[in-house]
Amino acid sequence: MTNFGKNIRKIRTVKKLSQSAFADLFKLKRASVGAYEEGRSEAKIDTVVEIAKYFSLSLEQLIVKELTVNEITHFDPIKATLKKAKNGNISYEIKLINLANAKNYIKNNSDSIFLNSLCTLSLPNINPDMISFEHSDNEMINGENGIFKGDLLVCKKVVDFKKELILDTVFVFVLKNEILVRRLVSFDSEIVVKSDVLEFSIHAFDVAEVIEIWAIEYIVTKKIASPLLNNRLNSIENKLEQLLQSTKKLPNAKKNS
Secondary structure, three states, rough: OOOHHHHHHHHHHHHOOOOHHHHHHHHOHHHHHHHHHHHOOOOHHHHHHHHHOOOOOHHHHHHOOOOOOOOOOHOOOHHHHHHHHOOOEEEEEHHHHEOOHHHHHHHHHOOHHHHHHHOOEEEEEEEEOOOOEEEEOOEEEEEEEEEEEOEEEEEEEEEOOHHHOOOEEEEEEOOOOOOOEEEEEEOOOOOEEEEEOOOOOOOEHHHHEEEEEEEEEEEOOOOOOOOOHHHHHHHHHHHHHHHHHHHHHHHHHHHHH
């Protein structure tokens, strides 16, 4: 089974096209579009090719995988940020610690030759002493929100632990064996952190293990929320609430009759 039907429905939603408007673009019947979306019928290959070409998608994107909003809109947040930085009045280049060089950064974080060899990220209105980390896991996700794997965390170094470490705040912890992005639970002789995914346990490590701690100033994310989806969810929640309220009134109505 392909994802073609799901994808054209999502394309319509993002592009704000009715089934009739979508059908008119490709000289189809509105009923045919409905049948594709519900999986009751498969489109001809010529139609699939035409739709993919019109929305600048590959056949693999349209048929095999489930499209994201970013893919439909061809939006790349990282490129957009870089373009904004280029056009801004003030921009700096900051070092980028990605997944490929993270282990080397742990060993060579004070080596100027290594630091100068790193890729850089240009962003507007930032401090040149900042640094960016590529997030490596999905343990800081809370529903549709949070920090996703591949997000870039633009950070400022924590100098005074006692003054700058704030409980229940997410920090980047550079330890002797790994780089962790976690929420701070407590700190004293040891630091206790946790993920935002409930099934993962709390993690504790000695202060002596800490090489650096970085405060997250902002995030360049690849995840983009769909306002249309959020609106629909809110609408469903409201209807459920109204249904529950109506159900509660039914017994009283029967007694009065």
